[in-house]
Amino acid sequence: MDAGCERSRSQPSGQELREDRGDETHLLGPRASSRCHGAAALWAPGSRARGRLGARPQPGGRIRPLPRRPAAPPAPRPQAARWPRSRRLRPRPRPSHAPSRRAAAAGPPAAELPAAGLPRAPALCLRPGRRGKTTLICRNTMERQSRNSDHWRWLCWCESGLSPGQSRDERCGPAGEIRAHGWIYLARRFWAREVGKMIGLEHPLIPVQHQYVVTSTIPEVKALKRELPVLRDLEGSYYLRQERDGLLFGPYESQEKMKVQDSWVTNGVPPGFGKELFESDLDRIMEHIKAAMEMVPVLKKADIINVVNGPITYSPDILPMVGPHQGVRNYWVAIGFGYGIIHAGGVGKYLSDWILHGEPPFDLIELDPNRYGKWTTTQYTEAKARESYGFNNIVGYPKEERFAGRPTQRVSGLYQRLESKCSMGFHAGWEQPHWFYKPGQDTQYRPSFRRTNWFEPVGSEYKQVMQRVGVTDLSPFGKFNIKGQDSIRLLDHLFANVIPKVGFTNISHMLTPKGRVYAELTVSHQSPGEFLLITGSGSELHDLRWIEEEAVKGGYDVEIKNITDELGVLGVAGPQARKVLQKLTSEDLSDDVFKFLQTKSLKVSNIPVTAIRISYTGELGWELYHRREDSVALYDAIMNAGQEEGIDNFGTYAMNALRLEKAFRAWGLEMNCDTNPLEAGLEYFVKLNKDQNSCFAHFKEENGWVSRWAIRPY
CATH class of the missing domain: 3.30.9.10 (D-Amino Acid Oxidase, subunit A, domain 2)
Incomplete structure (x- = not known):
């Protein structure tokens, strides 16, 4: 992803963060289920394909149950003639006592789903077994109630796994009802949109x-x-x-x-x-x-x-959607595969590893289903799908832009003001300036493998920020408000860094159980127990899902609100930034009063803002968070106040060049789920003395993180 939409302000190993100061199946409802206690519903190929575990498609879409050995074979079967292991998987009963801890976390079953019009493909439901192996305990599919009927019913083959005295309905639920004490996994090809609508999701397919x-x-x-x-x-x-x-x-x-x-x-x-x-x-x-x-x-x-x-x-960008979905607990998808069953084995292994181990086995952020949001309307999805299908075999270029379906409803307050002055880039539905052109310069979009028409203008913007002062629109940043009596405990559990004091900000990272960098966020402690979290536009829902999941797992009493679309953000950076902003506020912006990484609520040109003294450029600067409808007034006030200082616009291309020179890391580029903090040079932001409430501390204790990594070259 473009660095302009990926949030990171990390510094090299051993250095503090600083600035140049200038003058200083199948269905998942809310806890809906496959009805298999602690079960993970894994890869289920479509009705035209052969199932992984030996299930064979039959006429009418039914799936024949796995073959079973005779109850009393006439003679012992020779070892060489035994069925392959995948054929020998048979339903195994689960004790009727309370579900496992992981199953209990999913909450009670809650969703009765209509049977009419549902798909026919199988849902293979498995649970973790001994030595990391899985055991088939249930298989559901659909069949038409009669040849001429449009109504469907669930068929379950679980009888051989029933406990004594247990009926099939007790184990699998009545027809038309799906319950989940673990996970529901949707792999439904062209039925995915219909299934998603049943739980209130509009999958962009x-x-x-x-x-x-x-x-x-x-x-x-x-x-x-x-x-x-x-x-x-x-x-x-x-x-x-x-x-x-x-x-x-x-x-x-x-x-x-x-x-x-x-x-x-x-x-x-x-x-x-x-x-x-x-x-x-x-x-x-x-x-x-x-x-x-x-x-x-x-x-x-x-x-x-x-x-x-x-x-x-x-999908709008041709790529499938693979992984857990934000907004609905335990809902996993593997949909939108434009190239068919060729992906089945790899995707099934990827998801099963993630479900069993609590983290993705490797980075596949480009397939994250949470890269889409409410802004992906049907009209947008159709326009982009047409474009993507037609572009299937074209040559791709660096920093390529595709324009079908744009702009979406997700535009900043400055979009109309800046549209004619710059080349816009697409970031998670937002239009954000990449670079600005001057009169007489080539304004066309000209992709190339070499230096193209934006190279010189970006160089000018770079000098503008280094020598004078510049303004950039950072509204696409993901923004979350977290508050509540357990907010500090939750964030201390989530992040490898310490929690900043009230009125201050820091850079923090969420780590996976194996110590990989799952996300990077800016954490601002605005008032006691209330925090503003900032992340890159491309990882907005990716990060929010992880935070929400950890909050539910730990039972934390917090309120988490996504305020991304409510707030606009302007970045003001450069050696003259303090001089320009001081003209517009009565708040003292001097270095002694408004320190680096400090946050304050103040008024700029009588407009309420939350000001954080930080800049991704590494120069003296502030980020001003404000109501989206105030963006134009705030921008005009800053531009007018900075005329004497030679103020001008700059875009994300120049910001990316500036952050690279300061060695600021970007999540998705210099770090992701394939790297640990030391490999990414983030040791300054990782506090090894975290208490036992921290999941990072638990990982350190269980895996010897310090002793193994302290001597590892990087």
């Missing part, structure tokens, strides 16, 4: 018609002694691979020619839709077929035996 063509046997292909590699032609916009003794190739049309299944967008997926296909349309892909024939001449003599036109789901 659009069904797109994708066609591929299969040929008959081609003698030249049949004569090959090894399988052809997959071919991807970026100019022709198609992929091609061997299919038995023939070839299969599928094109990606331009956004003008591609077809979205609009009726599904407005009315939802037709109840009962499963293996059906759409009518083929070769005219729509003919130019790609011709390109493939030119590249692979044997196609000219081949016969087409099948044209498949089926639905695939696209």
Whole structure:
């Protein structure tokens, strides 16, 4: 991600943070469930694919239960003839006593969900077993109640795992009800939007018609002694691979020619839709077929035996959504896979590791479902999906921008004022200035692998902040208000740093159980027990989910509020920053009174602001948090007051250059879930003497963090 949207103000190893001063299945309702105590509902391929644990798709969408050995075999089975381990997994009863601690944390079951119109794919429900292995304890699927009915019912194969005297309904719940004492995992292809709506979530997915063509046997292909590699032609916009003794190739049309299944967008997926296909349309892909024939001449003599036109789901940026979802507890998704089942094994392993160990096994922030929010409307999602599908095979550039569906409803108060003066970048739905142009300069968007038209203007902005004073719009920062009688205890548990005193700010990091850097935030102690937390725009809901989850797990009495859209932020930085702001406030901004990393509530040009003396540029500066509707008035007042000092705008490109020179780290770039604090040079912000309430201290005690890492070279 661009450094402009990733929040970090970290310093190199052994150095204090400083500044240059200048003049100084399947469903998850709220605690809804798979009805398997302590169970994790893991990867469930679609009804057209074979299940991981040997479940076989049957006509009508049913999944045949796992094969079971005879109760009394006539003779012992030889060891060599035993079934593979995946075939031998059988339901195992769970004691009827109270659920596990992890299960209890999920709370009581609460959601009765309608059976009509639900999907047919299986939900494989497993629980952790001995030595890290998993045990299949329940499998649910759906079937139509009658051939001509649009109503569905749950089928469960748990009878062999029932406790003495326990009925199937006691174990799995009645038809149409899903309960979860652990996790619900949604992997539903084009049904994902419908399932999400049942719990109040609008998953940003659009069904797109994708066609591929299969040929008959081609003698030249049949004569090959090894399988052809997959071919991807970026100019022709198609992929091609061997299919038995023939070839299969599928094109990606331009956004003008591609077809979205609009009726599904407005009315939802037709109840009962499963293996059906759409009518083929070769005219729509003919130019790609011709390109493939030119590249692979044997196609000219081949016969087409099948044209498949089926639905695939696209997210706005083409990438799937994988992981836990903010706003609903224990809701995990693996949806939006535009390239199908090829991802199944890796994604299933990734999620199961995360569920079992409490943290992602490696960084996949680009697939985080929380990169989208309420700003991803259906109109935006459709526009971006069209663009992304059409751009499937284009060459990508550094700092690339794509403009379909923009702007969203998420614009700062300064958007209209700055729109004509700068090149805007897209950050989690926000429009934020990347760089500003002057009269006579090239204002076009010109992506390149070399220096392009923004290089000189960004250099001027860099000098502006270093030598005079500049103003930048930082409104996309994620902003959380946390207060309550347990707020200090919660934050002390969350962060590896100490909690700042009232009226002060620090940089703090949330670490995973294995000591990886999950997030970096600015923590400001505004009043006793009340905090303002700031994070990068791209990690807003990513960080909020972790905070909310830890608060619930620990039973902390706190109120957590996301105020990102309520507040605007202006950054004023440079050696003349104090001089400009002092003209607009009666508050003493001198170094002795308003110290570095201090926060105060004051008025600037009679506008209430929360001022934090900090700047991501590393220069003397303040960040001014204010009501979003006051942004224009505050900006105009600052610009007018700074005319004598030569004030001007600067964007995120210049800010990124400035922070790199100060060695300020950025989460997502110099640190993430693949790095520990020492590898990222964050030891100044990690306090090894945290008390036992801290999860970091618990990790240190359990894993010998100090003794192992103190001598590790980095």
